[in-house]
Amino acid sequence: MKRVLFLIADTGGGHRAAAEALVAALEQVAEPGAVACRIVDFMKETARAPFNRAGDMYGPVVNYAPWLWGLSFYATYPRPVRWIGTTYIEKVYGAGLARIFREERPDIVVSVHGLATTAVARVLRRVAPQTPFVVVVTDLSVAHPFWFCPDATAYYVPSQDVAARARRYGVPASRITVAGQPIHPRFGEPQGHPADLKRAFGLPPDRPLVLIMGGGEGTGPLRAQAEAVAQSGLPLSLMVVCGRNKRLYRRLSAQEWPLPTVVCGFVRDIPTRMAAADVLITKAGPGTIAEALTAGRPLLIGEYIPGQEAGNVSWVVDGGAAFYTPKPSDIIAALHQLFDTAGRPTPRYEAMAAHARRMAQPDAALTIARGLLDLLGDRPAPTPSAAAV
Numbered sequence: 001m002k003r004v005l006f007l008i009a010d011t012g013g014g015h016r017a018a019a020e021a022l023v024a025a026l027e028q029v030a031e032p033g034a035v036a037c038r039i040v041d042f043m044k045e046t047a048r049a050p051f052n053r054a055g056d057m058y059g060p061v062v063n064y065a066p067w068l069w070g071l072s073f074y075a076t077y078p079r080p081v082r083w084i085g086t087t088y089i090e091k092v093y094g095a096g097l098a099r100i101f102r103e104e105r106p107d108i109v110v111s112v113h114g115l116a117t118t119a120v121a122r123v124l125r126r127v128a129p130q131t132p133f134v135v136v137v138t139d140l141s142v143a144h145p146f147w148f149c150p151d152a153t154a155y156y157v158p159s160q161d162v163a164a165r166a167r168r169y170g171v172p173a174s175r176i177t178v179a180g181q182p183i184h185p186r187f188g189e190p191q192g193h194p195a196d197l198k199r200a201f202g203l204p205p206d207r208p209l210v211l212i213m214g215g216g217e218g219t220g221p222l223r224a225q226a227e228a229v230a231q232s233g234l235p236l237s238l239m240v241v242c243g244r245n246k247r248l249y250r251r252l253s254a255q256e257w258p259l260p261t262v263v264c265g266f267v268r269d270i271p272t273r274m275a276a277a278d279v280l281i282t283k284a285g286p287g288t289i290a291e292a293l294t295a296g297r298p299l300l301i302g303e304y305i306p307g308q309e310a311g312n313v314s315w316v317v318d319g320g321a322a323f324y325t326p327k328p329s330d331i332i333a334a335l336h337q338l339f340d341t342a343g344r345p346t347p348r349y350e351a352m353a354a355h356a357r358r359m360a361q362p363d364a365a366l367t368i369a370r371g372l373l374d375l376l377g378d379r380p381a382p383t384p385s386a387a388a389v
């Protein structure tokens with residue numbers, strides 16, 4: 001049995017979701033019992049307090065001071081700053097990572113987080129120099145240079161934009177595969193008829209359903225967006241997924257809504273909810289965008305986290321599958337372009353749904369899983385060496 005170790009951090013829901021998608025895909029493509037996967041939050045499981053709680057800061061920072069996040073994103077581009085950052089990560093998390101590598105003895109290490117790259121490669125080289133180190137980038141367009149470690153064995157990236165950035169930051173082209181954003185294979189499977197799914201959620205089967213999400217943390221002006229949907233004057237219904245944002249969940253559940261509405265916290269059945277929905281309003285999270293495209297649903301992008309999500313907006317809007325709707329009035333105008341006053345989808349809706357299906361890459365996780373299996377069969381693989389950042 002081959003052991004696959006995934007490194008993530010729960011900064012948002014996307015990294016864990018991508019790792020879980022890859023585990024599910026490996027279970028589909030490998031012989032039964034051939035691989036054992038473990039997902040490790042490299043911040044929580046390797047360091048003592050307060051350093052193990054660094055990832056917990058992400059949600060509050062992007063929610064309450066997104067400008068601060070954007071500032072630190074771009075301020076850490078220059079090479080000397082990245083060198084300091086990498087040295088810090090190695091110092092704080094290196095000993096714990098080395099312990100995990102010694103205990104787990106993985107046959108391959110797969111990073112699904114932009115901070116678990118160069119420092120991890122250094123530690124892995126010291127502890128298990130023959131172990132392949134693979135990086136799966138989970139930003140659709142503007143991936144931070146921290147993601148790129150020229151000596152990783154292989155890179156899987158979601159788009160040509162990210163492939164170009166990887167080459168710019170020193171990753172040899174021969175090691176880069178454009179596979180798509182890894183989403184759970186369930187998103188590509190039939191979920192049932194939307195009318196039946198709506199009924200199962202307690203919503204009317206004949207009204208278009210607007211699904212509002214804000215990533216794993218419930219980030220963004222979800223309440224204002226829900227109110228815009230309610231004020232659109234269209235015969236719609238509404239579902240708001242608040243993720244781990246408990247305060248938002250309490251507020252929205254206590255509110256009276258003038259249209260059929262379901263409010264929930266963090267849920268595990270997003271594939272079914274997206275299949276039930278007719279349109280999605282979301283921040284520009286890469287996982288949610290890729291999932292909605294696979295479901296063939298047009299998107300209204302309400303906002304983006306400055307930094308890594310900025311490029312996601314133009315990527316999906318230019319692709320014809322989304323409107324950028326930062327203001328409530330933009331949401332109302334977009335909904336009137338997508339549905340007529342009787343709630344029937346317009347030709348514009350059909351065109352955007354077709355663009356969404358064209359942009360979708362439902363098999364990305366399976367493609368990456370097959371690549372990982374190939375690497376596991378091809379050992380010894382190139383040795384990761386500590387790259388200069």
Ligand code: UDP
Pocket residue numbers: 011012013014015017018213214215216217241242243244265266267268269270284285286287288289291
């Ligand atoms: N998600 C989920 N349950 C929820 C809310 C979100 O499973 O209640 C998943 C969502 O389907 C997606 C991920 O969390 O796979 C969010 O990732 P994304 O990249 O969109 O945003 P992030 O949370 O990383 O900012």
